[in-house]
Amino acid sequence: MSATRYTYLGPEGTFTEAALRTLPEAATRELVPMVSVPAALDAVRAGEAAGALVPIENSVEGGVTATLDELAKGEPLMIYREVLLPIAFALLVRPGTELSGVKTVTGHPVAQPQVRNWLAAHLPDAVWESSASNADGARLVQEGRYDAAFAGVFAAATYGLHPLVTDIHDAANAETRFVLVGRPGRPAARTGADKTSVVIWLDDDHPGALLELLQEFAVRGVNLMRIESRPTGQGIGNYCFSADAEGHITDRRVGEALMGLKRISPQVRFLGSYPRAGVSPDEVGPVRAGTSDRAFTDASDWLTRCLDGRF
């Protein structure tokens, strides 16, 4: 039944599955791996799944363009949760294989730059060939096509492999951010440590448009946490911007900034307000003076008094 089904970017044994399993509700859902981000999201659009977990940003590789573009186009979807997962690879081998016996290695192309230095230091002569996913690489090792695969350590059991080396990652702090996407509905409840995602199209041929977009946030004291340009598909030089802002749509400063964007942009798509992963409300700093809900309410009351001539 769709209400109990979550799709995710498969196959089994990927980091996405590991991220999904960190969500408490995952325990009571049917988790279905899909071959691609569009496939995972289309299952949600079609009502065949209640949600889909997909990667959206990697601290080494940047935005996951398939996810950014799928959320920007087609039938609207919304983000309800985010998950941050540290990314560390294990070198998975068939039981009995030793490091000296590893001549060929595989993994997802995205994994390659994250293990390049480790490979150069420990397996300088090994030949790398890319596979369709880290989990797929593990399967190909199981089948004997390669000697070793870089994948999450959790993939070892699925494919009957042995984690010969663990915690491999060239960059410190490597992590991937995933989002749980569903059909449009009421945003996740405000927690005090929230994030609001939006896609904003700019007017062509209006040089200052990006600056004006940022000023709609800045003048209300709303901090941007991420902004990425994406092509609109209308030719080079035509972009939309995918952005995450601090705060929740029910925060007055965020709501007013969103309305400002709506007014100046040819198109704005609200992608949801949801809790920030890894940040508790008491870790969030104070808002800029004059931008609290209280300040907005006081100003609104004052305007009403002005309209009545009561000061």
Add this chain to the structure above:
Amino acid sequence: MSATRYTYLGPEGTFTEAALRTLPEAATRELVPMVSVPAALDAVRAGEAAGALVPIENSVEGGVTATLDELAKGEPLMIYREVLLPIAFALLVRPGTELSGVKTVTGHPVAQPQVRNWLAAHLPDAVWESSASNADGARLVQEGRYDAAFAGVFAAATYGLHPLVTDIHDAANAETRFVLVGRPGRPAARTGADKTSVVIWLDDDHPGALLELLQEFAVRGVNLMRIESRPTGQGIGNYCFSADAEGHITDRRVGEALMGLKRISPQVRFLGSYPRAGVSPDEVGPVRAGTSDRAFTDASDWLTRCLDGRF
């Protein structure tokens, strides 16, 4: 009875009286000249007059600081109307005086720079002495103390004088702006060609405060027509700003800008929204894209749909 009484900056025969008489309702009011701007306004504050007409800006001399400061301080007042009056002087003499017989001239100190060139060309040897007002100068001519006074041509009859020369003004386009001030009440109705006046205090020691103030207007597409700094009386370097913006407080873009100012400023005083003198609604250009009331309403509806998850 106070409801039928208007005070104005006197004495009789000043440009202020002439400006007041351009208002249709002046015909049915008791018009009372006062010795100073504070006196005219205090009569309103005390409930002894329904309104006061006072000069606020002169195209040659600039802002009338007594008016700006009175409106910024003390018990609140509001502006309900403005009047623009072209300023041209007549040279008033006792009947029978000829130009060659004018050895001494008088007038308000403010008049002097506006007739300086004319004097140099036509009465190079005449001695100027200032009087307390242009009308007062006319009275002193009547009394025989000076040979001629610069004043409005309308002052001739009041003082039994003859306008020997008329339409004297060094600067082209010399005009004075007057405002009709009353106790706080509902603002004048929106006409489509309106102006909103406000006084805004800035945070001390916050270098970017004026820029932020202007951005509250700019981000909502509200044009400023006038902005003047005034000392707060707290020592050199402490200012407030008196400003006129295009539009009416009931225009959504103006209302939101005012609330923005209220939130970022230690103090804001709303001085009224009122029709622009000399401009009809069809002479007012279109507002910037995305700042019409319709654009605000659409954005507000959109935000409501976002909050409900209906796109």
Add this chain to the structure above:
Amino acid sequence: MSATRYTYLGPEGTFTEAALRTLPEAATRELVPMVSVPAALDAVRAGEAAGALVPIENSVEGGVTATLDELAKGEPLMIYREVLLPIAFALLVRPGTELSGVKTVTGHPVAQPQVRNWLAAHLPDAVWESSASNADGARLVQEGRYDAAFAGVFAAATYGLHPLVTDIHDAANAETRFVLVGRPGRPAARTGADKTSVVIWLDDDHPGALLELLQEFAVRGVNLMRIESRPTGQGIGNYCFSADAEGHITDRRVGEALMGLKRISPQVRFLGSYPRAGVSPDEVGPVRAGTSDRAFTDASDWLTRCLDGRF
């Protein structure tokens, strides 16, 4: 000889004379009182004086418009020094007069709001009449026309009067700023606690022009200390702005901001860089990161390397 002559806003005994006498070089100059600010400045323009001391700003009354306008128009002049003088009045009477005998008082119109409260408390029944200057008021008391005059205590000796009460000032921190003006020449040397004055005309009908003007300063981290609009004389709605900025024209950030203003404005008039009165260099805070002369030089060196392809 003109090189040894300084004019000032007279007559003798004014606060302007007192301010002028605080300058060490005044001791070796011939100090000549003039009847008005334009007269004092025209003597400099004509080469009849090496400098003129005139008031430019009062913490209670605001900018001295005669000075602001004279500096903005006509043949260029430059500011080389500023003087800050606390403003406190003495009640000057003929020897023998007691407070109970004071029925009429006089003083410059500007003095009146600064002693209003004191008058209400101590001489509620005294009649005020304005005089052309505070010193002129003292002279009229000497001549017996009024019982008492508000003036600087230093005027007592000049006019043979007795300071019955001293240190009268309604506002705390009342002070006036004076500037020493000369013909254009090399600016005063940089001290590290400097101020740069400028007059900037705005494009008509360009609503964002003031914002752009402020951004030329802001983007280079130059703080504005004062900005005042003045009418251009071309009709209501046409303004230029008189501004003081922190720093010296030889500071790279100030020079670049001035050039930015010059490029975007129809007209800019440089009025000088000179030491800030009452502030020593070690009281001046650090400049914003990235706006020191060192940062400018480093960036310039880097650009040169970029042009050469040497990184």
Add this chain to the structure above:
Amino acid sequence: MSATRYTYLGPEGTFTEAALRTLPEAATRELVPMVSVPAALDAVRAGEAAGALVPIENSVEGGVTATLDELAKGEPLMIYREVLLPIAFALLVRPGTELSGVKTVTGHPVAQPQVRNWLAAHLPDAVWESSASNADGARLVQEGRYDAAFAGVFAAATYGLHPLVTDIHDAANAETRFVLVGRPGRPAARTGADKTSVVIWLDDDHPGALLELLQEFAVRGVNLMRIESRPTGQGIGNYCFSADAEGHITDRRVGEALMGLKRISPQVRFLGSYPRAGVSPDEVGPVRAGTSDRAFTDASDWLTRCLDGRF
């Protein structure tokens, strides 16, 4: 010899090779295909090639992250030329194959979204499998592994294939931008239709940093043509920005903007000024008033006169 060698993203028959062959000098160079963007660029860094042509942006897929990141990190490189190539695919088959006989198709993963609609309409039952490059797909067809490959029509001859259908592209205006990269040297000469590329790091934890970055361009009237965030590798939330601005480093407005960025940013990397592909100087609009080289020179002359007191 390296001075006559250009590398490019291979293998032979890719769009990159086609783009490279549009450069006149390609006719006299040895063109060497490389397995990856890093490999093509490292050959330049190592002095083994004089230049490398690599894709940097695709109108459908967005920025080519491998190229953006290689240019941002490691030993500095510079861009000297750009090439725009319309992207249209041919369906390459072995001679004799008809459309009805195509059961399996291949191509680079990036090609797939660009031919998806065409496939659905004309070969709804064909099975897609990705290949390492479009040219590699053609080779696999040659070897008989797939029935057809999507590739540039120019790849047909290389692999002995027949272009069964040509000009296939789902999106109108699909094109890819390539850059010719070399070791740092003097930038390409100014043509009047130029572009300047730069990578700018932002201060962590400084919410307004991106806005300030844009203002350094805006205040000098420099239009941004592209801006993309890229992760710095220091964890999620740490970004640098890759940007293209209109104009040449020798344009005064561009040079001053670059110096401004250098001053406010912890790190800036100049990537070159070079002619805009597909735009001639007479198609470039006028610069904003006050930002021409002439305006800069006039302002600089004026500042010099101010420093000398000559107006």
